Amino acid sequence: MFIKLMVLILVVGSSGVGVLSVRQSRLQAAHETAETRLRIRKLENRTSELKAAIAERATPARVVSALEASKQYTPAVHNRATLSKSFAPISEHATTDGQTPEVWFLDDGTQVLILRGTHEQGRQP
């Protein structure tokens, strides 16, 4: 009888412990899920801050003024540019597929070479 009672107590006790541990695991999982979600939200907030900052700094006006400030900016197409009548090939700029660059001149003598479709082909002019 005593043995039966002990077995019963042990079975009931271990079942209780099992149920409690499952419950604890569930709470733990819920807690971690909540913490992960909070972390995601914080990262999303940070991303939104960075996105807004990039967008503010990447408007056409800001890009042009930044390039002009660097003094390395010559617009490929400019109000002062006139189309050269001669499309003389310039060998050092000729592309591998034999495409001839279009040559433009600015009033100040700056030579501008225009290669069509370079972006699509992934090449730098």
Added chain:
Amino acid sequence: MSMRRSGQGNTTMPANTMAMVLRVCTILGLVVVVGRVAQLQLAPSEDLQGFISARTTVQPLPAVRGDLLDRRGRVLATTRAGFRVVVDPTTVIQGRNTSVEQVIVALSDALDLPADQVGARIMGALIENSKRAAEASNAQGSGSSIASLSPTNTTATKVVQIRYLPIGETITQQQADAIQSLNLPGVSLEHRPERVQTAPDIAGSLVGKVGYEDRSTRRVGKIGAEMQFQSQLEGTDGSLTYVRDSQGRPLWVQRGRWIDSNRGSDVRLSIDLELQRIVHEELAQGVERADAAGGRAIMLDPNTGEVLAMVDVLRETPDAIEFPWDDDAEDAERTRYTPLDPMPRYRLVSADPAREMEAALAHNRCVRDVYEPGSTFKPFVWTLAKSEGLLPDDEVIKLETNYFIAPDKRRLQDVTYQPEMTWVDVLKYSSNIGMSIASDRVPQDKLRKTVDALRFGHKTGLGFPGESPGIVTPESRWSVFTQTSVGMGYEIAVTPVQMVRAFSIFARAGDNAGTLPEVRFTAAGRDGRPGLTGDEIMVERVFPSGVVRQAIEPMRAVAERMDTRTRREDPTIPVARYSMFGKSGTANIPGAAPEGKRRPQGTPGYFKTQYNTSFIAAVPAQDPRVVILVVIDDPGPRLIAAKRHFGAWSAGPVVRRVVERAMPYLGVEADLSPDETQTAMSSATRTD
């Protein structure tokens, strides 16, 4: 034995009964306990209900608003996560380990604000709370004490105390984390997303503004595209329900009680930020050069109806004086206008105080304010008359003098006198006399119906709040005078967006020439609507395509003359590398009273020395990619004295400058070589 058995039998019976009673009681007790537990769980009493619900907190998870993008995907408006520090002064003073002074110093460090500023705010609220508590205590006949500041104090609960005290401006996530780690008593963080515009100075009024809805914390678009696309931009709010302990600390989130928010959709507008910048720069310079009170410009893709740029500029004119309008109130005194000689420059373009406050709040004059189009309206009447067969190709109009009495007995004069004109010349030289004859030949109902078919007098459907439908004389009042006036672009008031849409009928490709595009503010084909390629787009034919093309040649000559004359006068205007056809217009500003005002008796119908001048063009002439309209409002007296205020002089060069910058950006090949430009200039000089 038997006695004992009997005795035992006598004594065991009550024991069994007692055991049975005990069992029954125990079972009943357990049933009661289980029942009570079930009742507590399922249907607790009202008192308990309040206690149970107070143990959970529902925290809203606001949805992030979608972004507004330009047609190339550049961000025009986005939402930046932000927080605001909120202090509960009644809790601050209850801090066990932290004094009020320590909270003030910690907050001023974290927020980078002067300690005296933060201190003044918190201490001010504490003093105010104390004062309110004292007043309440006095009212109840008892003295006040610092204990009465406690929110749990029964006396204090009857007092409305300051418990919500925002401190400083919006802070970032990092700053919020830093403040949270300080664990200051009575200090909490409020989620406060911030709507950021990337180019408010050039596109602010188009993008608009977001604000709080009445009596709620919901943020909605209040003006501009933010308002127009509210349903797409707003997402779905979520919520987080968690159980907390007696100290209010979160214990756990119950399953299924975290409902995530759904971000709103991005909306891609038809506006191109770079084109907007180009148009804005050139228009602002053009307004400055013309000493004008303002300017408006719109660039439209005639084939898809997309508005590519829309700019409205206002400029202060210190030499202008207020016109003596009467108040519109019924009991206001009616005055009589006394003409001044010389006529001063009146302030006829209304100021926009909201714009000065914030660009996003600007009154968008491109869709809300009307103007009389003047000669830019002539191509429509000319094409109508031509399509009705009323303007024979071989007909020549001969004028011995530059004066003509119109059918309505009005005396007309042309700016450029031509003794002999074909109908092509009438449009080319913008002859008022010729257009008077043409409009007289068109039946009145035909002209009125064509004006209606061009959708003047109707809203364009662009969706901007406050859009004006324009003003068209109703059928009942349409007279011979109206017929002549409309032929010259008077007695009809249009918005720039209506005008640029109507002019697109000359610029649309192929068989679509002569049809009116559906004007739109979202990028075509990007929101499930495939633009003109879709069957659901209804287009209404106004003129036959063949006749429309006949109007292009004289308008091309108009543009060439404009280029030649303006470049001769101002060599800084870029050499034309793109052909265009267009029309200039100059109309006196009508003497219409602004809102809330009334015209004094004797006010002239038009201000004789103040104008709206405009130039509308389609570029390139062969296969137009864009239609551009520039309106210069009230050019300065110096230009008028020099007769340089006309549309071709003031608005035309702005169009040319925009074209020469915008076309390369759009990847359009130049179709005029320098030689061609030179030839065009020489021929135009000869015809001058």
